[in-house]
Amino acid sequence: MYDVYKIRQDFPILSIPVNGKPNTFLDSAASAQKPAQVIEKMRRMYLEEYANVHRGSYYLSEQITVAYEEARSQIHEFLNTKSDKEVVFVRNATEGINLVAASWGRKFLQAGDEVLISQAEHHANLVPWQALRDEKGINLKIFKVSDRGEYLEEEFLNLLSEKTKLVAVTGMSNVLGTVFPIKRMAEQAHKVGALVLVDACQYTVHQKVDVQDLDCDFLVFSGHKTYGPSGIGVLYGKYNILDSMPPYQYGGDMVDTVSYEKTTFNEPPFRFEAGTPAIMQAIGLGEAAKYMMSLGMEDIFKHEQELTTYTTNALNEIKGLKIIGQAKDKGGVFSFNVEGMHPQDLAFILDKEGVAVRTGHHCAQPIVNRMGYESLARASLGLYSTKEDIDTLVAAIRKAQKFF
Amino acid sequence: MDIQELIDNFEFLDTWEEKYSYIIELGSHLEPLDEEYRTEEWKVRGCQSQVWLEPKLENGKLLFKGDSDAFIVKGLIAIVLMIYSNKSAQEIKEIEVEEIFAKLGLQEHLSPSRRNGLFSMVEKIKHYADTLA
Numbered sequence A: 001m002y003d004v005y006k007i008r009q010d011f012p013i014l015s016i017p018v019n020g021k022p023n024t025f026l027d028s029a030a031s032a033q034k035p036a037q038v039i040e041k042m043r044r045m046y047l048e049e050y051a052n053v054h055r056g057s058y059y060l061s062e063q064i065t066v067a068y069e070e071a072r073s074q075i076h077e078f079l080n081t082k083s084d085k086e087v088v089f090v091r092n093a094t095e096g097i098n099l100v101a102a103s104w105g106r107k108f109l110q111a112g113d114e115v116l117i118s119q120a121e122h123h124a125n126l127v128p129w130q131a132l133r134d135e136k137g138i139n140l141k142i143f144k145v146s147d148r149g150e151y152l153e154e155e156f157l158n159l160l161s162e163k164t165k166l167v168a169v170t171g172m173s174n175v176l177g178t179v180f181p182i183k184r185m186a187e188q189a190h191k192v193g194a195l196v197l198v199d200a201c202q203y204t205v206h207q208k209v210d211v212q213d214l215d216c217d218f219l220v221f222s223g224h225k226t227y228g229p230s231g232i233g234v235l236y237g238k239y240n241i242l243d244s245m246p247p248y249q250y251g252g253d254m255v256d257t258v259s260y261e262k263t264t265f266n267e268p269p270f271r272f273e274a275g276t277p278a279i280m281q282a283i284g285l286g287e288a289a290k291y292m293m294s295l296g297m298e299d300i301f302k303h304e305q306e307l308t309t310y311t312t313n314a315l316n317e318i319k320g321l322k323i324i325g326q327a328k329d330k331g332g333v334f335s336f337n338v339e340g341m342h343p344q345d346l347a348f349i350l351d352k353e354g355v356a357v358r359t360g361h362h363c364a365q366p367i368v369n370r371m372g373y374e375s376l377a378r379a380s381l382g383l384y385s386t387k388e389d390i391d392t393l394v395a396a397i398r399k400a401q402k403f404f
Numbered sequence B: 001m002d003i004q005e006l007i008d009n010f011e012f013l014d015t016w017e018e019k020y021s022y023i024i025e026l027g028s029h030l031e032p033l034d035e036e037y038r039t040e041e042w043k044v045r046g047c048q049s050q051v052w053l054e055p056k057l058e059n060g061k062l063l064f065k066g067d068s069d070a071f072i073v074k075g076l077i078a079i080v081l082m083i084y085s086n087k088s089a090q091e092i093k094e095i096e097v098e099e100i101f102a103k104l105g106l107q108e109h110l111s112p113s114r115r116n117g118l119f120s121m122v123e124k125i126k127h128y129a130d131t132l133a
């Protein structure tokens, strides 16, 4: 039984008032709160077991190396990768995508090759490809979503061709909430010989992601959105693909043998982890994945789906409010516009009521513009969100409407 | 209205609701921006809403007009302009704007991380005071 009120007790920050009001935190899509389990784990490691990894042959170094590699195993389980070796620790999703663009992209893409992305990409999955386009002369193709923010298969298939070498697509849009049918898209992409990269920043947060079932070639996500610390993220890659890729950065830890003349490089994932990694953050992320799995990915998904329906209905009751992104298959992200009110004005008043929402273009300016706006307010759900949060949000929006 | 009058008026406002209503009202009386200034060039950067600032130098004094597409921001701009407009460059340099905003209980709006444009607007006004006068 998924008892959200009990689960909330794992998140001490949620019970600390904001502006004298109960904390109604509806900005988990930007960054999620952390459970005490994650914080405690990191605290304990710092206090009792800290040293550098993969270095010394002394007790503490061994302990921390084991913990760091255990975190990799937890991510292996979290994503159901074939092995630990397919899990590369990076700083965040943005770095994961940049790594693929710089390493795989520079080596394997040539002028005239195409990278295909959706209209709904975060800047992190758009700008690196624009830069590679300008550097290598590849073409960047962008398939459309509908006015309601839905995935349109015919648009995708129209642009998918033998020239497509990579489909880079979000698993779930951080603006529209739309969930893309990754498994089916990967099948179609593979038929024309393209690889598939999934930006799973919002995707891994809300549901079980099984990379073997999806059959994607790369997948990235960020720790801080997945109830873990900031400064850590994951790049998953199929091992044979990772093994074909040159290093992204150079230095310690990523090498095999080094002389003044020549260096041979370590195998994946270490080849891509140059320098001392974010040790504690990786361990914290492993703990966060463990925490989510212990709650049950299916149960988290069910809870959030129920709440998504509840939120949709509640917001639709508000006169003048339009939800931007009304795909049938959608997760707990609600961008919206309220007639006659600038999102910034709305956010000021919600803040006074203790309600945290994000406003602006959400680092996905093109899709916000494509939907017809300069700026939107966005409320997003986490595994700890409740109906009461939504009721407070709705009451606060109604209150804001009285001001204008 | 001068800024002291505004501070006095604010003293009578007990709740944030009253304050915000009053700020919105201040915005609605803001002198309109000349149309030619409603362009990218005169936009204040780094804001979540659109904010424009129009500077003029007349008889050694700096005159400012401003606008925003968000109502509360517009009201806050009205306050900023009340503080800074029609002053000499030297007077502008001597103004302790944080102190005034603190007296109004609006200090959080001047924080650079709020990204509502006020902080950038004040920076820009000081920049004009340095370069125009």
Ligand SMILES: Cc1ncc(COP(=O)(O)O)c(C=O)c1O
Pocket: A029, A030, A092, A093, A094, A095, A122, A124, A125, A170, A172, A173, A174, A199, A201, A202, A222, A363
């Ligand atoms: C869909 C999506 N992709 C990428 C990112 C970038 O994540 P990060 O800033 O952690 O690299 C985000 C975060 O806002 C996101 O929501």
